[in-house]
Amino acid sequence: MNKKDLLNLIDITVSFEGFLALNKLNLNLKKGELRAVIGPNGAGKTTFLDVITGKVKPTKGEVIFKGKSLVGRKEHKIARLGVGRKFQSPRIFENLTVKENLEISVTTPKSPLNLIKKSIKDEQINEIERLLKIVNLSQKVNSKAGSLSHGQKQWLEIAMLVGQKPDLMLVDEPVAGLTDEETDLTADLLKSLAGENTVVVIDHDMEFIRRLDSNVSVLNQGTVLCEGTMETIQKDQKVIDVYLGRPED
Amino acid sequence: MSLSKIKFDKKIVLSFWIILIALIVAAPTLLPVFRLNLLGRYLSLSIVALGVDLIWGYTGLLSLGQGIFFALGGYCAAMYLQITSSSEFPNNIPEFFALYGVEKLPFFWEPFRSPVFTFFAIWIIPALVAGLIGFLVFRNRIKGVYFSILTQASLLVFFNFFNGQQKLINGTNGLKTDVTQLFGQMVGSESMQRLFFWITTVLVIAAWFFAKWVVKGRFGNILIGIRDDEPRVRFTGYNPVIFKTIIFSIAGGLAGISGALYTVQSGIVSPQFMTVPFSIEMVIWVAVGGRGTLLGAILGAVFINYAKSLVSEALPASWMFIQGGLFILVVTALPEGVLGWIQGDGPRNLLQRFGLKRKIETYPSLEVNNKDGNNE
Numbered sequence: 001m002n003k004k005d006l007l008n009l010i011d012i013t014v015s016f017e018g019f020l021a022l023n024k025l026n027l028n029l030k031k032g033e034l035r036a037v038i039g040p041n042g043a044g045k046t047t048f049l050d051v052i053t054g055k056v057k058p059t060k061g062e063v064i065f066k067g068k069s070l071v072g073r074k075e076h077k078i079a080r081l082g083v084g085r086k087f088q089s090p091r092i093f094e095n096l097t098v099k100e101n102l103e104i105s106v107t108t109p110k111s112p113l114n115l116i117k118k119s120i121k122d123e124q125i126n127e128i129e130r131l132l133k134i135v136n137l138s139q140k141v142n143s144k145a146g147s148l149s150h151g152q153k154q155w156l157e158i159a160m161l162v163g164q165k166p167d168l169m170l171v172d173e174p175v176a177g178l179t180d181e182e183t184d185l186t187a188d189l190l191k192s193l194a195g196e197n198t199v200v201v202i203d204h205d206m207e208f209i210r211r212l213d214s215n216v217s218v219l220n221q222g223t224v225l226c227e228g229t230m231e232t233i234q235k236d237q238k239v240i241d242v243y244l245g246r247p248e249d
Numbered sequence: 250m251s252l253s254k255i256k257f258d259k260k261i262v263l264s265f266w267i268i269l270i271a272l273i274v275a276a277p278t279l280l281p282v283f284r285l286n287l288l289g290r291y292l293s294l295s296i297v298a299l300g301v302d303l304i305w306g307y308t309g310l311l312s313l314g315q316g317i318f319f320a321l322g323g324y325c326a327a328m329y330l331q332i333t334s335s336s337e338f339p340n341n342i343p344e345f346f347a348l349y350g351v352e353k354l355p356f357f358w359e360p361f362r363s364p365v366f367t368f369f370a371i372w373i374i375p376a377l378v379a380g381l382i383g384f385l386v387f388r389n390r391i392k393g394v395y396f397s398i399l400t401q402a403s404l405l406v407f408f409n410f411f412n413g414q415q416k417l418i419n420g421t422n423g424l425k426t427d428v429t430q431l432f433g434q435m436v437g438s439e440s441m442q443r444l445f446f447w448i449t450t451v452l453v454i455a456a457w458f459f460a461k462w463v464v465k466g467r468f469g470n471i472l473i474g475i476r477d478d479e480p481r482v483r484f485t486g487y488n489p490v491i492f493k494t495i496i497f498s499i500a501g502g503l504a505g506i507s508g509a510l511y512t513v514q515s516g517i518v519s520p521q522f523m524t525v526p527f528s529i530e531m532v533i534w535v536a537v538g539g540r541g542t543l544l545g546a547i548l549g550a551v552f553i554n555y556a557k558s559l560v561s562e563a564l565p566a567s568w569m570f571i572q573g574g575l576f577i578l579v580v581t582a583l584p585e586g587v588l589g590w591i592q593g594d595g596p597r598n599l600l601q602r603f604g605l606k607r608k609i610e611t612y613p614s615l616e617v618n619n620k621d622g623n624n625e
Contacts, residue, residue, distance in 0.1 A: 076484075
């Protein structure tokens with residue numbers, strides 16, 4: 001554990017009726033870091049996010065975020081502490097417009113009284129406009145989010161995530177179903193967010209991970225198999241065995 | 250095309266309002282007092298329907314127990330009327346107590362001597378009960394059909410309690426209000442009933458504007474968010490439990506007001522207000538009128554109930570079939586309800602089907618809602 005660390009996962013074990021989704025997982029994240037997490041299906045990638053965001057309570061172990069334990073806290077409390085999450089398939093509010101979706105994310109404080117009494121602040125409107133420009137949705141501001149294309153939905157959700165101003169962004173498969181061009185743009189966007197924010201990206205797409213040019217953690221059977229740059233990972237025999245597959249003879 | 254469509258819509262809305270206001274103003278003079286009283290009752294039911302629309306149409310909480318709060322409001326009003334009109338009865342307490350040998354007024358009746366207390370109790374007591382039930386249920390993350398079952402079970406608990414307490418609130422007989430006095434006049438009298446019609450009309454409009462205000466803006470968007478994807482709302486940092494409790498409480502308060510108005514116009518409140526079918530009917534009014542439209546809830550409540558009384562007069566015992574048929578029609582053919590269908594693409598699709606309107610060849614957003622007006 002290091003004082004500069006934003007997040008420490010210590011010996012996290014999650015057991016679903018005997019099946020170990022995570023098994024003594026240890027992972028540390030520095031402030032401002034961009035980290036990619038890869039692993040074969042069933043390696044525990046999504047459970048790992050569920051534990052941090054409070055959806056799943058670990059059977060054993062500790063999650064320390066900004067010096068505070070997150071275990072046992074409710075999801076909305078963890079979100080307010082500064083953990084934002086983007087889901088695997090785009091989870092946006094399809095019956096609301098793009099603008100209304102972003103309003104929900106940038107509004108603070110997130111109490112009913114504030115929502116009903118006060119109108120949205122000017123700086124929040126500016127923030128929405130800034131986000132719309134970043135993700136190229138300015139033209140669609142008053143369209144129903146449900147009418148957007150898949151890629152636009154992914155980006156709207158990323159914009160919502162950024163609008164929440166989280167210290168830690170957890171991004172689950174942001175490029176699933178995107179075109180190559182969109183994938184490249186998303187990679188650039190995530191890279192630009194790191195530094196100011198700490199970003200964890202989970203994905204299968206190796207080209208995309210390579211493009212992120214970040215440290216990579218490889219998960220297998222609920223535990224961290226290996227950590228390092230893309231080059232180190234690719235040379236690691238264990239990783240090759242379980243994930244990249246043996247080179248065919 | 251787009252411009253003419255907008256103008257057309259505005260004309261419809263405007264003429265709708267003119268007709269509505271004209272009808273309301275004309276009703277007391279045109280309708281015989283019997284019909285006026287019926288209309289007043291059905292209008293008061295539209296307030297509970299507004300509450301159902303808020304919790305079901307907007308927030309996705311299908312409550313089958315709104316009868317609880319409706320009856321509570323009715324009982325509050327009836328207790329006040331009974332107690333202020335009981336001076337000539339033995340012990341100065343409402344007449345029915347003598348039947349069961351009760352000589353002392355039960356303690357919870359005491360505050361209802363005050364008109365001010367009653368005025369607030371009518372909506373605050375149901376709202377508090379709803380808030381409490383809601384909080385306990387929502388905190389435990391009970392959702393969907395389990396929530397519906399729980400509300401229905403609560404309804405049965407309340408029904409059985411009220412039904413069995415002769416010595417406290419006259420049990421199954423309920424509390425009569427039409428022979429009680431208010432402002433020195435008999436509540437059941439023609440002039441009072443006309444007054445109640447006006448009060449109801451004003452309150453329906455007030456409740457409608459209140460509901461519109463609640464669902465407007467970010468608060469309403471969170472409600473829709475909870476309906477469509479509650480975990481997402483949670484991960485964005487909002488606590489859905491509080492939002493759900495608030496809106497359920499608001500719906501409870503509206504139900505209370507509705508119940509009080511219904512009671513004074515029908516002349517009695519009884520545990521019959523807490524029967525299972527009645528609470529389900531409330532949901533049907535909203536489903537037929539149009540979920541998530543507010544106006545649909547009002548129109549659904551008034552028209553279905555008016556139709557019910559007309560049909561029942563002409564063909565007794567056939568109403569249940571018609572109501573069932575209406576519900577099946579809405580579920581299968583008009584899932585958005587009648588108003589939702591009109592506001593959506595319903596009428597255009599129907600005209601197209603009969604070849605009366607050109608089919609859309611690309612996207613509606615290009616051909617119909619074209620902001621530049623370049624098309625056509």
